[in-house]
Amino acid sequence: MQARFAPVRDCFHDLFAARRETGAALAVWYDGAPVLDLVGGTRAAVPPGVAVPAVGAEAPWRPDTLVNVYSVGKPVVALCLLLLVDRGRVDLDAPVSAYWPGFRAPATVRQVLAHTAGLPAFPVPRPAAAITDWGLLCADLAAADPEWTPGSVAGEHAWTYGHLVGELVRRVDGRPVGRFLAEEIAGPWRLDLAFGLDAADQRRCADLSYADPDWPVRMLGEPGSLRARAVGNPAGGLDVAVMNDPRWRGTEFPAVNLHATASALARLYAGLLAGGTLDGVSRFSPELVAEATRVQYDGPDLVLDRRASWTLGMQWEPDGSWGMGGIGGSSAWADPERGYTFAYATGRLADHDRVEDLVEALHSCL
Numbered sequence: 001m002q003a004r005f006a007p008v009r010d011c012f013h014d015l016f017a018a019r020r021e022t023g024a025a026l027a028v029w030y031d032g033a034p035v036l037d038l039v040g041g042t043r044a045a046v047p048p049g050v051a052v053p054a055v056g057a058e059a060p061w062r063p064d065t066l067v068n069v070y071s072v073g074k075p076v077v078a079l080c081l082l083l084l085v086d087r088g089r090v091d092l093d094a095p096v097s098a099y100w101p102g103f104r105a106p107a108t109v110r111q112v113l114a115h116t117a118g119l120p121a122f123p124v125p126r127p128a129a130a131i132t133d134w135g136l137l138c139a140d141l142a143a144a145d146p147e148w149t150p151g152s153v154a155g156e157h158a159w160t161y162g163h164l165v166g167e168l169v170r171r172v173d174g175r176p177v178g179r180f181l182a183e184e185i186a187g188p189w190r191l192d193l194a195f196g197l198d199a200a201d202q203r204r205c206a207d208l209s210y211a212d213p214d215w216p217v218r219m220l221g222e223p224g225s226l227r228a229r230a231v232g233n234p235a236g237g238l239d240v241a242v243m244n245d246p247r248w249r250g251t252e253f254p255a256v257n258l259h260a261t262a263s264a265l266a267r268l269y270a271g272l273l274a275g276g277t278l279d280g281v282s283r284f285s286p287e288l289v290a291e292a293t294r295v296q297y298d299g300p301d302l303v304l305d306r307r308a309s310w311t312l313g314m315q316w317e318p319d320g321s322w323g324m325g326g327i328g329g330s331s332a333w334a335d336p337e338r339g340y341t342f343a344y345a346t347g348r349l350a351d352h353d354r355v356e357d358l359v360e361a362l363h364s365c366l
Helices: 003-017 071-086 109-113 128-132 134-142 161-173 177-186 215-220 226-232 246-250 262-273 286-292 353-365
Strands: 023-030 033-041 297-301 306-310 322-325 331-335 340-346
Touching: 003 023, 003 033, 003 353, 023 262, 023 353, 033 262, 071 109, 071 161, 071 177, 071 286, 071 322, 071 331, 109 161, 128 134, 128 246, 134 161, 161 177, 215 226, 262 331, 262 340, 340 353
Parallel strands: none
Antiparallel strands: 023 033, 023 340, 297 306, 322 331, 331 340
16 A cells, blocks of 8 residues: 555544444555555444454455445446447437337436436335346336436436346347346456355355444335335345345346445446556447446436436536445445545445545545
C-alpha cells in the first residue's frame, strides 16, 4: 500500500473498532493500478448488538471471500447485454420484442437498461420459492403491462432488472447470463464474481447479517407502495435466512445476487475506466464504454423517491462518477475526474455511511 493512502486504511480499521462493521473488504485502484486491497472481520453472521469476534476467530474474512452485493450487480448484468450491443448483435433502440417474442410492453432495449421500461416490479405476487424459477418470473414480465409509458420516467427496476436484461442475453446468445458472464467477461478479465455459485464457491461466501433487526422493514418502505412491490416480490429478498441459503447463492437472480470480492469489482471498473481494455485484454470498445456511462435519463425516480441520473445500467453522480450502490451498504464505481475506482463489499446490512466515511478519507489523500 502506498503511504499516501494510510488514512483510508485507518478509516477502514476504525469501522471495526467502533463496531460499525463486522466483516468487509475494500479495494481501490488509482491511476490504473491497485493501491488498496483490505479485508477485515468475519464471514460469519453477527447478530445485532454483538461485538465483532476476536481476531483469529473462526471464519475470518479473506481476500477471496465472496459476498452478496445486491444492486452492485446491476451494472455487471448490464455489461453482458452491452457486450452483445458492442458486437452488433443487439440494437439499443430496437423493441425488446424483436429479441423476446411475446414481450408485451412497448419498451426498447435502451429503456430496459436505463430503468425507464415501466416494469419495476414483478406483476404477480410470488413466494420466496419462485426466486429459483427463471422461466416463471420471465413469463410474468413478458405478459405484464408497463406501469408507465416506457421512456417517460424512471423507477429503479430493483428486482426485475436482472431477468429483463439476462433474458435478453439468453434469447440472443443462447447462454444463461451467469455462464455468459463467466465466459465472456469474468474469465478474460480475471474477475472473482459470479451469478449462480457452484458448491466450491459457496464455501467461500460470507453470511449476511443485520446491523439493526428493523432493517428489512425500513428498506421495504410503505406497505403497498411501488417500492414495497419492487423489493418485496418475490418474498425473501431482504431476509437473511433466504439470502444465506445455498438455493439463493446457487441460482441466478442478477438484479440483486451477484456474489463478488471487492478487488474484483474495483478491477472491473478499472477496465471500464481504461476504455474497455484491462491487462491488454479488450472486452469493450471505447465507444461502447462512452455510451454505457453517458446519462440516458435525469429526473425523478419513482422507486427511489428522489432525483436520479441513469446511464445504461449505472447511476451517474454530479461529480462525474458512475457505478452502483447496493441496498445494505456495498458499493462500486469509477471516478474519471479523480482517476480512481472504488469497491466496498460488506456482510453487515446497514446504511451507506461507512462508504461515505471511506470516500471522504480517500478524497483527502488525492
